Amino acid sequence: xxxxxxxTITVILIATHSLFAADSLYADVQAxxxxxxxxxxxxxxxxASEYLSNQYRKAGYEVEIQTFTYPKFADAGSSLRLDGKTIxxxxxxRSIAGSPSGKLVTVPNxxxxxxxxxxxxxxQIAIVKRGGVQFAQKIENAAAAGAxxxxxxxxxxxxxxxxxxxxxxxxxxxxxxxxxxxxLEQAQKTDLRVTLTVKAQPDALGRNVIAHLPNVxxxxxxxxxxxxxxENSPGANDNASGTAVVLGLARSLSKSPQAxxxxxxxxxxxxxxxxxxDAFVKRATPQFLSGLKAMLNFDMVGINDRLLLDGSGTMSAxxxxxxxxxxxxxxxxxxxxxxxxxxxxxxxFFRGKDPNYHSPGxxxxxxxxxxETEETAxxxxxxxxxxxxxx
Ligand code: BES
Ligand code: ZN
Numbered sequence: 361x362x363x364x365x366x367x368t369i370t371v372i373l374i375a376t377h378s379l380f381a382a383d384s385l386y387a388d389v390q391a392x393x394x395x396x397x398x399x400x401x402x403x404x405x406x407x408a409s410e411y412l413s414n415q416y417r418k419a420g421y422e423v424e425i426q427t428f429t430y431p432k433f434a435d436a437g438s439s440l441r442l443d444g445k446t447i448x449x450x451x452x453x454r455s456i457a458g459s460p461s462g463k464l465v466t467v468p469n470x471x472x473x474x475x476x477x478x479x480x481x482x483x484q485i486a487i488v489k490r491g492g493v494q495f496a497q498k499i500e501n502a503a504a505a506g507a508x509x510x511x512x513x514x515x516x517x518x519x520x521x522x523x524x525x526x527x528x529x530x531x532x533x534x535x536x537x538x539x540x541x542x543x544l545e546q547a548q549k550t551d552l553r554v555t556l557t558v559k560a561q562p563d564a565l566g567r568n569v570i571a572h573l574p575n576v577x578x579x580x581x582x583x584x585x586x587x588x589x590x591e592n593s594p595g596a597n598d599n600a601s602g603t604a605v606v607l608g609l610a611r612s613l614s615k616s617p618q619a620x621x622x623x624x625x626x627x628x629x630x631x632x633x634x635x636x637x638d639a640f641v642k643r644a645t646p647q648f649l650s651g652l653k654a655m656l657n658f659d660m661v662g663i664n665d666r667l668l669l670d671g672s673g674t675m676s677a678x679x680x681x682x683x684x685x686x687x688x689x690x691x692x693x694x695x696x697x698x699x700x701x702x703x704x705x706x707x708x709f710f711r712g713k714d715p716n717y718h719s720p721g722x723x724x725x726x727x728x729x730x731x732e733t734e735e736t737a738x739x740x741x742x743x744x745x746x747x748x749x750x751x
Pocket of ligand 2: 586598599630659660694
């Protein structure tokens with residue numbers, strides 16, 4: 361009787377532990393997804409970094425936010441003022457910032473140099489239709505004719521984020537076809553005084569969230585995953601999934617001796633070209649990097665039943681023992697590459713292709729797969745640290 365009772369209690373404990381673990385991982389994914397797209401340098405990404413910092417602190421860790429900047433244009437809220445009304449405009453990527461006021465001058469056709477010769481745009485704001493000539497060329501033609509700002513009206517429904525290869529010399533923005541077409545016509549008939557405000561940031565500020573127990577200065581292991589996502593995608597699988605598993609590992613290990621050998625990192629700016637992990641390895645000293653036995657990276661681990669591992673250096677054998685020789689490079693690049701480039705052995709956890717990759721549909725992950733990823737990692741971590749497994 362007593363044995364049975366004991367067994368029942370054990371079974372219940374295991375079941376609740378697993379359920380609890382699954383729920384907390386899934387709750388982390390949901391909390392991150394509910395914030396919206398976590399584009400590096402955006403206020404949403406900053407809120408995500410705050411959420412993660414709070415969670416790590418609750419689990420008993422010290423948190424350091426490692427900031428870094430890199431060139432990345434961001435529209436910080438550009439607009440057009442006309443008759444006391446504000447009209448939505450989209451700054452051209454790489455437009456200079458500024459807030460010129462003047463008369464709106466309609467430029468005929470597509471804004472070739474000869475089109476500008478038929479009107480007087482000097483010290484005024486030119487408005488011209490999209491098409492025929494490249495954005496950059498229209499803008500330079502306008503500047504050469506003396507315009508102090510330019511608006512380009514889309515020639516298809518909706519707005520367009522024009523992309524320039526080098527900085528425009530005058531503030532330049534676009535209007536949707538719906539809003540811009542009537543303005544093109546009205547400006548030919550009447551004097552429209554406008555103020556075009558282009559607010560633009562030339563750099564993004566990224567934030568890596570680094571968590572470790574107090575006084576852990578030289579870890580043997582870094583466990584990480586990126587928390588930023590691409591524009592217009594809530595990034596549930598890419599990569600709230602990996603972010604949640606890294607956080608889950610930190611929670612599960614917080615009372616174990618292993619935790620004093622690990623730094624847990626949520627990287628930012630991955631989607632802009634591994635910027636966060638690159639900044640991290642560039643700032644680390646050679647001694648710090650050579651003191652690492654490995655870096656484990658988790659990216660897209662919430663979809664697809666089969667967990668895949670890709671190892672480099674001393675981690676290859678562990679990866680091979682689990683799934684044979686699989687190269688992640690056929691799927692995609694991620695933060696482990698920054699560590700690999702510094703000769704730190706890496707182990708990449710991922711689950712392959714996702715039909716919702718980098719799309720607004722990336723909203724779902726399977727809680728069971730998050731838990732399975734964490735459980736596999738919990739078996740591998742002691743092997744990496746050459747220590748007996750937990751429990
Ligand atoms: N999570 C992806 C990479 C990925 C895709 C991993 C499929 C596993 C399976 C990552 O966020 C990404 O999109 N990487 C870019 C490259 C990066 C350097 C911007 C890619 O793969 O194109
Ligand atoms: Zn990713």
